[in-house]
Amino acid sequence: MTGNEIRRKFLDYFEKHNHQIVRSSSLVPSDDPTLLFVNAGMVQFKRAFLGEEKRGYVRATTSQKCVRAGGKHNDLENVGYTARHHTFFEMLGNFSFGDYFKEKAIDFGWDLLINGYRLPEDKLWVSIYLDDDEAHELWHTNIGVPENRILRFGEEDNFWAMGDTGPCGPCSEIHIDRGEEFGCGKPDCKVGCDCDRFLEIWNLVFMQFDRDVSGKLPPLPKPSIDTGLGLERLISLIQNVPTNYDIDLILPVMNKGEDLSEKLIGESWEADVAMKVIADHSRAAAFLIGDGILPSNEGRGYVLRRIMRRAIRYGRNIGLTRPFLHETARVVFDIMKPEYPDLLEASAFITNIIKNEEMRFSETLDHGLKILNDGLADLKAKGQTRVPGDLIFKLYDTFGFPVDIVQDVVRDEDLLLDMEGFDKSMEEQRERSKSIATFTTISDAYKNLSARGIMPEFVGYDKFSCESKVLVLVENGQETQEAAGGQAVEVVAEATPFYGEAGGQVGDTGKISGDDLDMEVSDTIKDPTGLIIHKGKIISGQIEKGETVTLTVDKSQRDATECNHTATHILHFALRSILGDHVKQAGSLVAPDRLRFDFTHFSQTDPETLDRIETLVNQKIRENISVRIIEMDAEEAFKTDATALFEEKYGDRVRIVSMNDFSKELCGGTHTDVTGNIGFFKITGELSVASGVRRIEALTGAAAVEYIQKDSKIIHDSARLLKESPEAVPGRIKKILSVQKSLEKEVEQLKARIAMRSADWAEEDIKSINDIKVLAKKVTVDKPAELRDMADRFKEKIKSGIVALGSSADSKALLIVVVTKDLTDRFHAGKIVKEVASVVGGSGGGRPDMAQAGGTKPENLDQALEKVYEVVGTIR
RNA sequence: GGGGAUGUAGCUCAGUUGGGAGAGCGCGGCGUUCGCAACGCCGAGGUCGAGGGUUCGAAUCCCUUCAUCUCCA
Numbered sequence: 012m013t014g015n016e017i018r019r020k021f022l023d024y025f026e027k028h029n030h031q032i033v034r035s036s037s038l039v040p041s042d043d044p045t046l047l048f049v050n051a052g053m054v055q056f057k058r059a060f061l062g063e064e065k066r067g068y069v070r071a072t073t074s075q076k077c078v079r080a081g082g083k084h085n086d087l088e089n090v091g092y093t094a095r096h097h098t099f100f101e102m103l104g105n106f107s108f109g110d111y112f113k114e115k116a117i118d119f120g121w122d123l124l125i126n127g128y129r130l131p132e133d134k135l136w137v138s139i140y141l142d143d144d145e146a147h148e149l150w151h152t153n154i155g156v157p158e159n160r161i162l163r164f165g166e167e168d169n170f171w172a173m174g175d176t177g178p179c180g181p182c183s184e185i186h187i188d189r190g191e192e193f194g195c196g197k198p199d200c201k202v203g204c205d206c207d208r209f210l211e212i213w214n215l216v217f218m219q220f221d222r223d224v225s226g227k228l229p230p231l232p233k234p235s236i237d238t239g240l241g242l243e244r245l246i247s248l249i250q251n252v253p254t255n256y257d258i259d260l261i262l263p264v265m266n267k268g269e270d271l272s273e274k275l276i277g278e279s280w281e282a283d284v285a286m287k288v289i290a291d292h293s294r295a296a297a298f299l300i301g302d303g304i305l306p307s308n309e310g311r312g313y314v315l316r317r318i319m320r321r322a323i324r325y326g327r328n329i330g331l332t333r334p335f336l337h338e339t340a341r342v343v344f345d346i347m348k349p350e351y352p353d354l355l356e357a358s359a360f361i362t363n364i365i366k367n368e369e370m371r372f373s374e375t376l377d378h379g380l381k382i383l384n385d386g387l388a389d390l391k392a393k394g395q396t397r398v399p400g401d402l403i404f405k406l407y408d409t410f411g412f413p414v415d416i417v418q419d420v421v422r423d424e425d426l427l428l429d430m431e432g433f434d435k436s437m438e439e440q441r442e443r444s445k446s447i448a449t450f451t452t453i454s455d456a457y458k459n460l461s462a463r464g465i466m467p468e469f470v471g472y473d474k475f476s477c478e479s480k481v482l483v484l485v486e487n488g489q490e491t492q493e494a495a496g497g498q499a500v501e502v503v504a505e506a507t508p509f510y511g512e513a514g515g516q517v518g519d520t521g522k523i524s525g526d527d528l529d530m531e532v533s534d535t536i537k538d539p540t541g542l543i544i545h546k547g548k549i550i551s552g553q554i555e556k557g558e559t560v561t562l563t564v565d566k567s568q569r570d571a572t573e574c575n576h577t578a579t580h581i582l583h584f585a586l587r588s589i590l591g592d593h594v595k596q597a598g599s600l601v602a603p604d605r606l607r608f609d610f611t612h613f614s615q616t617d618p619e620t621l622d623r624i625e626t627l628v629n630q631k632i633r634e635n636i637s638v639r640i641i642e643m644d645a646e647e648a649f650k651t652d653a654t655a656l657f658e659e660k661y662g663d664r665v666r667i668v669s670m671n672d673f674s675k676e677l678c679g680g681t682h683t684d685v686t687g688n689i690g691f692f693k694i695t696g697e698l699s700v701a702s703g704v705r706r707i708e709a710l711t712g713a714a715a716v717e718y719i720q721k722d723s724k725i726i727h728d729s730a731r732l733l734k735e736s737p738e739a740v741p742g743r744i745k746k747i748l749s750v751q752k753s754l755e756k757e758v759e760q761l762k763a764r765i766a767m768r769s770a771d772w773a774e775e776d777i778k779s780i781n782d783i784k785v786l787a788k789k790v791t792v793d794k795p796a797e798l799r800d801m802a803d804r805f806k807e808k809i810k811s812g813i814v815a816l817g818s819s820a821d822s823k824a825l826l827i828v829v830v831t832k833d834l835t836d837r838f839h840a841g842k843i844v845k846e847v848a849s850v851v852g853g854s855g856g857g858r859p860d861m862a863q864a865g866g867t868k869p870e871n872l873d874q875a876l877e878k879v880y881e882v883v884g885t886i887r
Numbered sequence: 888g889g890g891g892a893u894g895u896a897g898c899u900c901a902g903u904u905g906g907g908a909g910a911g912c913g914c915g916g917c918g919u920u921c922g923c924a925a926c927g928c929c930g931a932g933g934u935c936g937a938g939g940g941u942u943c944g945a946a947u948c949c950c951u952u953c954a955u956c957u958c959c960a
Contacts, residue, residue, distance in 0.1 A: 308957070309888085375956075404958090409892045411957045437959085444889050444959040795944075799907055823943060841906085853943040857906045864906085865943025 014260040025072035048078035052104030069110035081314035091288035094254035099295035101242040109233030140169040140181030182216040213240040264290040272329040285325040292322035293339040334369035337362040360593030379412030400432015471508035476563040479504040493555035511537030515599035516680040521564040527552040571603035573683040584674040585627040635687035784812030787879040793820040815879040819869035824851035826864040835859040850875035
């Protein structure tokens with residue numbers, strides 16, 4: 012059985028038993044800011060377990076993409092050294108939301124393993140929680156597992172909790188004994204041992220308590236089931252291979268590593284480690300980038316970068332010094348395409364990102380090596396043999412230069428590394444970084460509402476006004492019964508035509524009115540559970556909970572927003588058709604007055620291409636295509652080719668917005684009826700927001716026309732000033748600039764010539780002081796640089812001696828003293844100029860042969876120059 | 888979110904208590920050569936990331952800001 016078949020069989024089995032097959036969610040958790048990556052199958056069902064969300068089914072099954080790297084569950088450093096650690100893996104699971112419980116969960120699990128996958132019954136062991144006699148009874152009596160193969164473990168191993176409070180319960184694990192040849196040989200080797208003999212296959216969690224803050228465990232009204240079975244591990248058992256890395260979903264990636272490096276698996280321990288690292292990290296990188304994560308300096312992007320760089324580092328150990336990771340990642344697309352076709356679709360983009368990162372990293376390595384070698388040369392010059400920890404840390408911290416590469420370099424040099432110093436610096440850095448995480452808290456009033464399953468109805472797709480009852484009233488974050496004029500309040504109603512900010516589209520504005528109420532709504536937001544909250548101010552009268560009010564959306568604002576939203580979809584299509592299929596939406600803003608579209612693309616788009624995109628969008632607008640909107644089941648929709656956003660969370664029912672056959676997107680936003688309503692589309696900017704992500708800003712309709720008019724006015728005004736036609740403006744400006752530059756140069760030369768004339772050679776100005784020729788003279792210049800040039804000429808003429816020049820410029824005094832080389836051991840220009848400068852109220856300094864000074868009293872310049880002779884006279 | 892580093896010619900970089908903006912490569916011209924490579928000579932190319940401040944004077948010191956790199960959370 013192939014890996015893909017094994018996965019399919021699992022899902023089919025549970026589908027047959029009335030489970031809804033649910034698509035793996037994105038690796039990016041949609042509504043959990045505390046979690047870096049989805050790391051278990053239950054993550055996307057968290058709210059369903061908590062009872063905060065109702066789904067259209069009570070049984071579900073998934074094969075969930077998971078990443079464990081960074082954060083609490085971090086397996087990164089283990090990968091490569093063990094048979095079963097991964098940063099990326101798939102977790103199979105079946106879930107019951109208050110439907111079946113322990114008995115069925117155990118029946119299903121055992122049945123599938125024995126009769127489905129044909130695992131040997133006599134090799135299976137089970138573990139249960141200490142006092143879970145119910146589970147013991149089920150395993151022993153119902154299933155027939157002998158007593159001696161049922162083990163009881165404590166809270167550490169067999170009790171599961173979502174957090175410090177909330178749903179939790181005992182769990183039961185199914186293990187397999189692979190035989191002594193896989194064991195560590197220790198006499199106490201048994202289930203739970205770290206070695207490879209006893210493998211945990213499947214963890215069944217029986218969620219039956221709801222732990223409160225005091226630690227008490229009241230039972231949940233409707234107990235639930237959450238199970239997790241590592242796909243790679245299961246495949247390794249069925250395909251009967253020694254490690255997870257030998258299964259058909261991973262081995263081909265390792266083989267690619269063999270081809271590229273010309274090393275063989277099994278050749279050496281180091282090579283095997285490197286191949287495993289490369290194989291695992293190729294998978295992780297491919298899927299993470301596929302889910303919209305890009306390498307960066309923080310958060311998820313940083314973890315991705317670390318994963319890729321770790322792979323590149325290990326690649327060097329087997330002689331892979333040129334970019335290779337994008338090649339091994341390509342193998343991943345091929346293997347995984349049956350279950351993840353979208354990965355293959357994005358392959359051009361993903362390989363591009365990986366290759367880019369490989370090149371960048373080799374740059375940091377080159378740079379780091381240079382600095383390291385400088386540091387080592389310095390060390391050797393001092394005769395030291397111990398590389399200080401702060402140097403290693405600085406290389407790592409500031410330049411991102413990996414420590415193990417420092418070790419590689421140093422190994423050949425017979426030097427020691429101060430790793431203690433390094434660890435200390437690292438610890439200090441950790442202390443420094445500790446900061447308070449900020450979480451946005453939702454008012455408790457709203458929490459209760461969603462927990463009770465109450466959800467406001469959005470009627471704004473076809474209505475702009477409706478009557479409804481006020482469900483919740485919030486003032487200053489606190490729930491209240493009534494509020495009066497002048498107050499800022501938040502209102503949730505049973506039904507509303509107001510669109511709450513979501514999917515980039517901003518919230519509606521408008522009015523809420525009643526018998527004695529006039530409230531202005533300035534914004535509408537949608538909280539993660541789907542509550543539509545109106546924010547605004549009561550102009551007059553009062554509002555109370557339970558009252559029936561009329562909610563009216565500002566239609567002109569909404570119309571403008573709808574045009575921009577539809578334009579965004581057309582732009583998305585245009586980008587994909589002109590730039591390529593790798594373009595994916597990475598965020599957007601749709602407001603009444605403008606739109607912004609972020610998308611994945613690796614380079615800047617040149618103005619000509621931007622024009623082509625703009626032209627295509629406008630063409631679609633003029634075709635006056637009607638915008639079709641259909642609602643359907645989410646699972647059904649995913650099977651169509653509609654464009655879905657990875658980061659976006661969709662409910663059970665979704666809307667598909669399409670225009671002819673060119674654009675088809677899952678979208679909950681509001682749209683205009685026909686594209687012609689947009690009128691006109693104008694791109695106003697293109698810029699970078701992050702590496703690999705570009706942004707286009709644009710305007711539509713009246714705003715776009717206004718923008719063009721303004722631009723046009725600027726050009727015509729400029730043309731009028733230049734007395735040229737608009738077409739000739741750029742050429743003319745270019746010409747003017749070059750003329751100006753040459754004129755400036757000419758002026759400079761002329762000034763220098765005039766200055767020279769004002770400072771003609773004057774033998775009588777030279778005084779001989781103690782047989783040293785000294786010239787102190789007032790000249791006319793306006794820049795220190797000119798003064799310097801002039802002094803140099805005098806110096807050449809005087810051959811041996813001291814020249815001092817002074818000038819006033821900008822109501823300031825400028826002074827310079829130069830001493831010919833033969834006299835610099837007796838006279839220091841800097842010292843002379845300093846003394847002289849005090850006369851003009853300033854100070855100065857410089858080198859022995861040349862020094863400059865300045866002062867604020869130019870009227871004393873003559874005195875200052877006179878003083879030069881005096882100062883020289885005092886030096887012997 | 889908290890640190891560190893970098894930003895100077897087309898490219899890679901130097902610039903030592905604040906006091907003439909430099910090198911190498913590349914580019915252009917001339918010379919040597921049948922021609923190329925190589926070499927020699929000459930030359931062009933800079934808002935020293937941007938904006939403030941301190942100072943007689945800032946690439947250099949201080950503040951702000953932007954961009955890039957990097958570590959930690």
